[in-house]
Amino acid sequence: MSTITGNDVQAMVGHWLKTPVGGYLGSSYGSNAKEMLQAPQASGVADNFLRKLRADVPVLSALPGDAVNLYARATPPDRTDLFIDISGRAIQVGD
Template identity: 45%
Template sequence: MANEINGEEVHGMVGHWLATPVNGYLGSGYGSDPQSLIQKPMSAGLGDAFIQKMERDVPVIGILPGGAVNVYFEDRDNRSKNLIVNVMDRLVRVDSTGTVS
């Protein structure tokens, strides 16, 4: 019997990755810095690099079909925004304080 990973598990992996700071595990570059992405303008084109880092750290992301993972921003008010990672039609939000939900 083959082990299968479902969308909920991938969603959880991405949530964990977003909540773990870069180098959060000794000897590993695993983790993300979503707040640095939130502070950059969308025109900087950092979303692709962010997804590539996610693919390196969470290899299952790399085998998902094209368009299964997207990154975008949502304005909360005049001074803050959320980073949204859409993973297989499930959303993971990171607010400007770094809280993952």
């Protein structure tokens, strides 16, 4: 029996981020990160994004609720980079 490592989880989330919604016929699996653009921070879009990530990558449901987070970092002059943090491992959204 194999153990799922942090690298495996990181690869799963990376695959999810690179797969557009509906990329697999008959499945809603995939990320629509562009949906978060130009949305107000209080709109709940980020929460829905993480909820869909947990639904599409079931291994994340084994982690505590606060182990998966989304955060933004301002990059001068006018860019904002988004990251998904999974138990201390940061994965850039849209990389």
